[in-house]
Amino acid sequence: SLAAAPRTPVRQLLHDPKMIELIRQMRQAGARGGRRVVEHQVRSGGAVRTYQVTLSAVTDRPDPATSAGVATPVPGAADPLRPPAAAPGDDPPGVVAVLHDVTHEREVGQLKNDFVSSVSHELRTPLASIKAYVELLVDGEAQDEATKREFYEVIQNEANRLGRLIDNILSISRIESGLATVDRKPQGLDAIIRDALEVIGPQAARKQITVVERLTPAGYRASADRDMVYQAVLNLLSNAVKYTPEGGRVTVETVVDEARRKVVTRVTDTGVGIAPKDLPFIFDKFYRAEANNRIASGPGLGLSLVKHIVETVHRGRLLVESRVGEGSSVGFELDLCA
Numbered sequence: 001s002l003a004a005a006p007r008t009p010v011r012q013l014l015h016d017p018k019m020i021e022l023i024r025q026m027r028q029a030g031a032r033g034g035r036r037v038v039e040h041q042v043r044s045g046g047a048v049r050t051y052q053v054t055l056s057a058v059t060d061r062p063d064p065a066t067s068a069g070v071a072t073p074v075p076g077a078a079d080p081l082r083p084p085a086a087a088p089g090d091d092p093p094g095v096v097a098v099l100h101d102v103t104h105e106r107e108v109g110q111l112k113n114d115f116v117s118s119v120s121h122e123l124r125t126p127l128a129s130i131k132a133y134v135e136l137l138v139d140g141e142a143q144d145e146a147t148k149r150e151f152y153e154v155i156q157n158e159a160n161r162l163g164r165l166i167d168n169i170l171s172i173s174r175i176e177s178g179l180a181t182v183d184r185k186p187q188g189l190d191a192i193i194r195d196a197l198e199v200i201g202p203q204a205a206r207k208q209i210t211v212v213e214r215l216t217p218a219g220y221r222a223s224a225d226r227d228m229v230y231q232a233v234l235n236l237l238s239n240a241v242k243y244t245p246e247g248g249r250v251t252v253e254t255v256v257d258e259a260r261r262k263v264v265t266r267v268t269d270t271g272v273g274i275a276p277k278d279l280p281f282i283f284d285k286f287y288r289a290e291a292n293n294r295i296a297s298g299p300g301l302g303l304s305l306v307k308h309i310v311e312t313v314h315r316g317r318l319l320v321e322s323r324v325g326e327g328s329s330v331g332f333e334l335d336l337c338a
């Protein structure tokens with residue numbers, strides 16, 4: 001509604017040439033013109049707003065069908081909605097234009113399109129390599145056991161990657177739609193982190209990346225959803241391995257701050273780092289730092305899920321520090337249980 005959108009440029013919209021033309025056409029068609037729904041965009045102070053405009057022709061004569069609702073034309077001399085002077089005996093049709101600001105709906109629609117195209121691309125890549133390696137095996141291209149094993153491993157890794165991507169997508173959509181079932185229980189985080197380390201181990205090994213574990217023994221308890229914290233840590237570890245060149249180091253640590261009643265989980269790497277201009281945006285859905293495209297690709301969903309899990313589900317705090325060319329440290333802080 002107009003009242004709910006105080007910055008709606010009504011004046012501008014009413015004086016817009018396309019709107020004036022639409023209103024003129026409606027008026028010409030007269031009362032039998034019925035209703036017309038058009039979508040119209042207006043640039044207002046740099047931003048483009050989209051309106052769904054419903055136009056109806058009305059007359060002063062009560063509708064014989066309903067004998068209800070008498071519409072009065074909008075007063076005001078400069079108003080383009082004002083009907084022209086009536087010819088004697090003629091009922092000048094007025095036009096009622098209902099403006100519905102659909103900018104947000106259209107933006108969401110665009111986001112969904114981006115999502116589908118970006119995600120399809122990311123799904124296709126591992127699938128293509130699974131198909132290629134299966135084909136090699138089927139065609140008997142792998143002569144010896146070692147080669148076969150190598151192919152099986154590629155297939156397994158790519159299938160795992162596909163699985164993780166799908167898990168991420170489902171979790172994001174469940175949390176965003178408020179349908180996620182959250183199961184928070186007081187627990188230490190090291191067992192969860194070790195599970196994630198086990199999954200990421202082979203990926204790190206392939207790049208000769210040393211993984212260092214500095215976990216505080218579980219003498220503390222945080223109220224955490226096991227599966228979600230696992231998924232968050234897995235995404236942080238996966239990024240650290242992805243964005244660190246061969247031979248680097250990834251450290252995962254938990255630090256308990258008794259005074260502040262917090263536990264910090266942090267993944268630090270010796271990778272390419274994140275430029276200061278990208279730092280404020282890396283937790284946004286689909287955001288990817290342009291400069292890091294050379295080292296790895298991705299849909300830009302991982303950190304957005306981490307943000308949801310940490311902030312929305314656990315009411316925790318995200319932490320990030322990075323220096324280009326030196327490495328990054330990304331983590332989160334959760335409250336300790338009373």
Ligand SMILES: Nc1ncnc2c1ncn2[C@@H]1O[C@H](COP(=O)(O)OP(=O)(O)O)[C@@H](O)[C@H]1O
Nearest residue numbers: 239240243282288289292298299300301302303
């Ligand atoms: N450990 C890291 N080192 C360098 N860049 C990172 C790291 N973690 C995240 N980034 C940057 O943040 C962006 C967003 O991360 P993410 O949401 O996980 O997307 P994706 O992994 O699909 O690229 C990445 O594209 C990357 O540029």
Ligand SMILES: [Mg+2]
Nearest residue numbers: 239298302303
């Ligand atoms: Mg990622």
